[in-house]
Amino acid sequence: MRTASAKAYLILDGTFLPIDRIAADRPFRSGKHKKHGMNVQVLADPFGRLLWASPALPGAVHDIRAAREHGIVDALAEADTPCRADKAYRGASGTVRTPCRGRWDTLSAGRQAVNRSHARIRALVEQAVATLKSWRLLRKLRCSTTRITSLVQAVLTLHLPSSE
Numbered sequence: 001m002r003t004a005s006a007k008a009y010l011i012l013d014g015t016f017l018p019i020d021r022i023a024a025d026r027p028f029r030s031g032k033h034k035k036h037g038m039n040v041q042v043l044a045d046p047f048g049r050l051l052w053a054s055p056a057l058p059g060a061v062h063d064i065r066a067a068r069e070h071g072i073v074d075a076l077a078e079a080d081t082p083c084r085a086d087k088a089y090r091g092a093s094g095t096v097r098t099p100c101r102g103r104w105d106t107l108s109a110g111r112q113a114v115n116r117s118h119a120r121i122r123a124l125v126e127q128a129v130a131t132l133k134s135w136r137l138l139r140k141l142r143c144s145t146t147r148i149t150s151l152v153q154a155v156l157t158l159h160l161p162s163s164e
Contacts, residue, residue: 009082010051011044011125012072012089012096014063015132017056017148019141028145030059038141038148039066042132048124050131053156055149063088084121131159 016030018037028036037059043052054070067073067089076083077094090098099118100111107115133139135155141148 007045007051007081009046009084009121010076011046011048011122011128012041012067012076012083012085013044013122013125013129014039014041014066014088015129016059017133017138017141017152019059019145019148027058027060033059035059038145039063040132040152041066041070041072042125042129043072044125044128046121046124048127050128050156050159053132053152056145056152058145064090064092067092084118084125086122132156 016033016035016037017040018033018035019028020036028038030037030039038056039059039061040056041054041063042050045051054066054072057066057069061069063086073092073094073096076096081095083096085092085096085098087098089096090101092098097118099115100107102111104112104115132152132155137151138155141151143151
């Protein structure tokens with residue numbers, strides 16, 4: 001949070017990492033993706049660089065629940081760091097901002113402009129997630145689910161520049 005609080009704002013997003021599991025492993029099955037996998041939350045800076053990746057949770061866990069379990073929402077509010085997130089984080093209080101509610105064609109011109117600028121900002125976190133998923137290791141995980149957090153943290157450590 002010390003590094004994050006020095007930034008103008010942060011961008012929060014969740015990503016789904018597919019795994020090879022049998023059908024009996026229900027908590028790892030994502031209804032949205034129709035696959036087994038793990039949910040990882042990612043924080044990026046305004047330039048689209050990865051800052052932090054959360055420990056992996058089962059794929060059935062929704063993004064807002066994962067953010068609350070990891071204490072991301074509370075930590076951002078405590079540090080008073082503005083954060084942009086997608087619709088999955090609606091209801092997150094504090095400094096987390098989400099797009100305006102409603103269908104695009106029913107929104108006023110001002111709200112459409114707000115959502116458009118919000119989408120431009122959020123596009124940067126998608127680049128950060130793509131950077132994380134560019135590692136072939138994370139495209140389809142074939143290991144124990146207890147090791148996935150260590151793998152994500154290792155990839156993040158290798159990706160981040162050293163602070164020397």
